[in-house]
Amino acid sequence: MPQTHQNTLAHARERDAADPLRSFRDEFLFPQHNGNPVIYFTGNSLGLQPKGAAAALKQELDDWARYGVEAHFQAKHPWYPYHEFFSESLARIVGAEPTEVVAMNGLTTNLHLLLVSFYRPAGKRVRILCEERPFPSDTYAFHSQVEFHGLDPKDTVVSMKPRAGEHTLRTEDIVKRIGELGDELALVCFGGVNFLTGQAFDMQAITDAGHRAGAVVGFDLAHAAGNLKLDLHGWNTDFACWCSYKYLNSGPGSVAGAFVHERHHREKLPRFAGWWGHDKNERFLMEPEFKPMASAEAWQLSNAPVFSMAVHRAALDLFDRAGMDALRAKSEELTGYLAFVLKTISAAHGDPFTIITPDDPAQRGCQLSLLVRENGRALFDTLTRNGVVVDWREPDPSTSLRAGVIRMAPVPLYNSFEDVFRFGGILDNALRS
Ligand SMILES: Cc1ncc(COP(=O)(O)O)c(C=O)c1O
Incomplete structure (x- = not known):
C-alpha cells in the first residue's frame, strides 16, 4: 500500500x-x-x-600470490570459470535463464558485439529506431555500425522525439512509429531507462511491436539493471546489455553484462569471435575452427577480468540477499x-x-x-x-x-x-x- x-x-x-x-x-x-x-x-x-569489495579483491590478489597460474583452478573462486559465478544472479536481475546472460567486457563493447550479430540490414529493411537522446555512446555505436554496412546514418538511424511540449515519449507513439517504419525497420534499440529523463520504457510493448514489424529488438539496460524489475526472457527480447558500475555497485568501469535470448543460441549468426566464446570443453585443443557455445557465453572474446569481477561478485551478493x-x-x-x-x-x-x-x-x-x-x-x-x-x-x-x-x-x-x-x-x- x-x-x-x-x-x-x-x-x-x-x-x-x-x-x-x-x-x-x-x-x-x-x-x-x-x-x-x-x-x-x-x-x-x-x-x-560495497564494504565487501576490498576483501573480495584481496582474496584474488592473495590467490594470485599463492598459486600463480594455478589459481585458474586452485583459487578459492577458480578463475577459469569465473564468469560463470554470475549466471544465476544476473539471470535473476534481468529476468532471464542463466544460459542467456554473461558478464563480460564493457557496455559499449557489448553493444557493438551484439549489433554485429543482430543488426543485419538487408534490402529496404535497414533502419534503426531509438529514443531521442540515447546515451551518446549508443548513438556512436549505431552510426558506426550503419557506416560499417556502407549505409548513411542520416537516412538510417531514426530517433523518436516526444510530442511538442512534452519531455518524454508515449508508448502508444513508439508503437505507432514502429508500425509506420514497418518493413524498413531492421532494429529497435532503446534504453530501458533513458539516462537523462529517467523515463522507463514499456519494454514488453516495444518488443512486441518491433517483432510484429519483423524487426529485432534490443535494450541498453545501463540505467535499468538493478533498478527495475526486468523480464527479458518473458518479453522475448532478442538482446540486451548493461554496465555494472551504476545500480549494480561493482566499481568504475567494472565488467558489463549481456543477454541473448535462448532462441538465438543455436542460430548461425554473424559474430566477432574470440577464444572464450569457443566450446569450453574443447577450448584448449586450440583448433582453428570456432565452435560457439550454445549460450550467451558464445559472445565472450577474452578470459575473465578477475579483479573487476571480484568486486562484481561482492556487489551481486547483496542483490541476492535483498532480492x-x-x-x-x-x-x-x-x-x-x-x-x-x-x-x-x-x-x-x-x-x-x-x-x-x-x-x-x-x-x-x-x-x-x-x-x-x-x-x-x-x-x-x-x-x-x-x-x-x-x-x-x-x-x-x-x-x-x-x-x-x-x-x-x-x-x-x-x-x-x-x-x-x-x-x-x-x-x-x-x-x-
Ligand atoms: C545508457 C548508457 N549507455 C552506455 C553508456 C556507456 O557505457 P560504457 O562506458 O560502460 O561503455 C552509459 C554510461 O554511462 C550509459 O549511461
Missing part, C-alpha cells in the same frame, strides 16, 4: 524504521562531507562501494517520497523547476530529473557545497530541454527516507538563498 507522505524528520525516520532493507545501508562506504556521510543520490552514475522484488518495492516508495518532497518545495518557491521524469511509478526507476528554469548550475553548485551528490546536465537547445537538468536517484540498497528529508531541507535553503 503506498504510504501518505509527510515532509517531516519524524515521518522519514518512521519510514526508515519500517524498511526491511534498512540494514543494507551499513554494507556500503559513503564519501564524507564535514565529518558526515554525503547525501549520495548518484547511484545512477556510479554506485557506492529485486523487495528492492523495487522500496524504490517506488523512496522515489515517490522524493517526488512528494520536491513538489512541496517547488510549490513553496513559485515552481522554479519541473520534474520531467514521468509521475507514474511504472514509467520510472529510482531517478528523477529536474528541469531547472533559471540558475540551475548555481543551484547544483550550492547543493554540492552542502554535501549533496547529484549531477548536472547542460541545456540542450536541439531538444525540449532548453534549461539544464539536475538528475538525482535515491537507491533502495543504501539510501534512506531520512536522506530524502535532509536533501529537501538543503534544497529549500538553497532556493531561499
Whole structure:
C-alpha cells in the first residue's frame, strides 16, 4: 500500500524504521562531507562501494600470490570459470535463464558485439529506431555500425522525439512509429531507462511491436539493471546489455553484462569471435575452427577480468540477499517520497523547476530529473557545497530541454527516507538563498 507522505524528520525516520532493507545501508562506504556521510543520490552514475569489495579483491590478489597460474583452478573462486559465478544472479536481475546472460567486457563493447550479430540490414529493411537522446555512446555505436554496412546514418538511424511540449515519449507513439517504419525497420534499440529523463520504457510493448514489424529488438539496460524489475526472457527480447558500475555497485568501469535470448543460441549468426566464446570443453585443443557455445557465453572474446569481477561478485551478493522484488518495492516508495518532497518545495518557491521524469511509478526507476528554469548550475553548485551528490546536465537547445537538468536517484540498497528529508531541507535553503 503506498504510504501518505509527510515532509517531516519524524515521518522519514518512521519510514526508515519500517524498511526491511534498512540494514543494507551499513554494507556500503559513503564519501564524507564535514565529518558526515554525503547525501549520495548518484547511484545512477556510479554506485557506492560495497564494504565487501576490498576483501573480495584481496582474496584474488592473495590467490594470485599463492598459486600463480594455478589459481585458474586452485583459487578459492577458480578463475577459469569465473564468469560463470554470475549466471544465476544476473539471470535473476534481468529476468532471464542463466544460459542467456554473461558478464563480460564493457557496455559499449557489448553493444557493438551484439549489433554485429543482430543488426543485419538487408534490402529496404535497414533502419534503426531509438529514443531521442540515447546515451551518446549508443548513438556512436549505431552510426558506426550503419557506416560499417556502407549505409548513411542520416537516412538510417531514426530517433523518436516526444510530442511538442512534452519531455518524454508515449508508448502508444513508439508503437505507432514502429508500425509506420514497418518493413524498413531492421532494429529497435532503446534504453530501458533513458539516462537523462529517467523515463522507463514499456519494454514488453516495444518488443512486441518491433517483432510484429519483423524487426529485432534490443535494450541498453545501463540505467535499468538493478533498478527495475526486468523480464527479458518473458518479453522475448532478442538482446540486451548493461554496465555494472551504476545500480549494480561493482566499481568504475567494472565488467558489463549481456543477454541473448535462448532462441538465438543455436542460430548461425554473424559474430566477432574470440577464444572464450569457443566450446569450453574443447577450448584448449586450440583448433582453428570456432565452435560457439550454445549460450550467451558464445559472445565472450577474452578470459575473465578477475579483479573487476571480484568486486562484481561482492556487489551481486547483496542483490541476492535483498532480492529485486523487495528492492523495487522500496524504490517506488523512496522515489515517490522524493517526488512528494520536491513538489512541496517547488510549490513553496513559485515552481522554479519541473520534474520531467514521468509521475507514474511504472514509467520510472529510482531517478528523477529536474528541469531547472533559471540558475540551475548555481543551484547544483550550492547543493554540492552542502554535501549533496547529484549531477548536472547542460541545456540542450536541439531538444525540449532548453534549461539544464539536475538528475538525482535515491537507491533502495543504501539510501534512506531520512536522506530524502535532509536533501529537501538543503534544497529549500538553497532556493531561499
Ligand atoms: C545508457 C548508457 N549507455 C552506455 C553508456 C556507456 O557505457 P560504457 O562506458 O560502460 O561503455 C552509459 C554510461 O554511462 C550509459 O549511461
